[in-house]
Amino acid sequence: MLPLQSETPFPEIIADLLGLDISEPWVIAVTAVVAAGVIATVLLTMTAVLGIWGKRKITAAFTDRIAVNRHGPYGLLIIPADAVRLLSKELIVPEAVDRPAWDLAPLIIASSALLGFAVIPFGHGLQLADPETGLAYVFAVASIASLGLLMAGYASNNKFSFLGGLRAVAQNLAYEIPLVITGASVVIFAGSLRMS
Numbered sequence: 001m002l003p004l005q006s007e008t009p010f011p012e013i014i015a016d017l018l019g020l021d022i023s024e025p026w027v028i029a030v031t032a033v034v035a036a037g038v039i040a041t042v043l044l045t046m047t048a049v050l051g052i053w054g055k056r057k058i059t060a061a062f063t064d065r066i067a068v069n070r071h072g073p074y075g076l077l078i079i080p081a082d083a084v085r086l087l088s089k090e091l092i093v094p095e096a097v098d099r100p101a102w103d104l105a106p107l108i109i110a111s112s113a114l115l116g117f118a119v120i121p122f123g124h125g126l127q128l129a130d131p132e133t134g135l136a137y138v139f140a141v142a143s144i145a146s147l148g149l150l151m152a153g154y155a156s157n158n159k160f161s162f163l164g165g166l167r168a169v170a171q172n173l174a175y176e177i178p179l180v181i182t183g184a185s186v187v188i189f190a191g192s193l194r195m196s
Helices: 010-017 027-064 080-089 100-119 134-155 157-192
Strands: none
Touching: 010 100, 010 157, 080 157, 100 134
């Protein structure tokens, strides 16, 4: 056995470290979900940080210039500097906007992305809902984003923003057609729209 291998499952190790009663099965399940969430968050954050840093370095190489190297070692502090810059930006709302639609559009776009996760099985019993038409639900919920894009363009009361919103909706619909065709091929082979 390797020195880092253990006979005890990982959730039980974490529960034991936290001093939780591991005789209850729900403690192990909750510990497993929280530990997986923390690990996934750390990995995704590191991937994002290194991805942004790598993109800046590669873009600098393409354009034959020196990359970001003034902020910290190897330019790694540019990521927190960008975060501070983005979080300190002023929210500007034009005068003649349709305020309810202006405020609601980003929520509709974000909710269409998040609602699709309700039917995705992340593991045995880790699924919010399991309808017979799970794949159709995912496609239907994803298409709600087009409504939010159209609202965002229309609510600004600007013809150019409205045209930009129409263009975004057209792009979204153009991307959904091959996506639905691909999904239909999976349904033909699986014989069901169910996600589990």
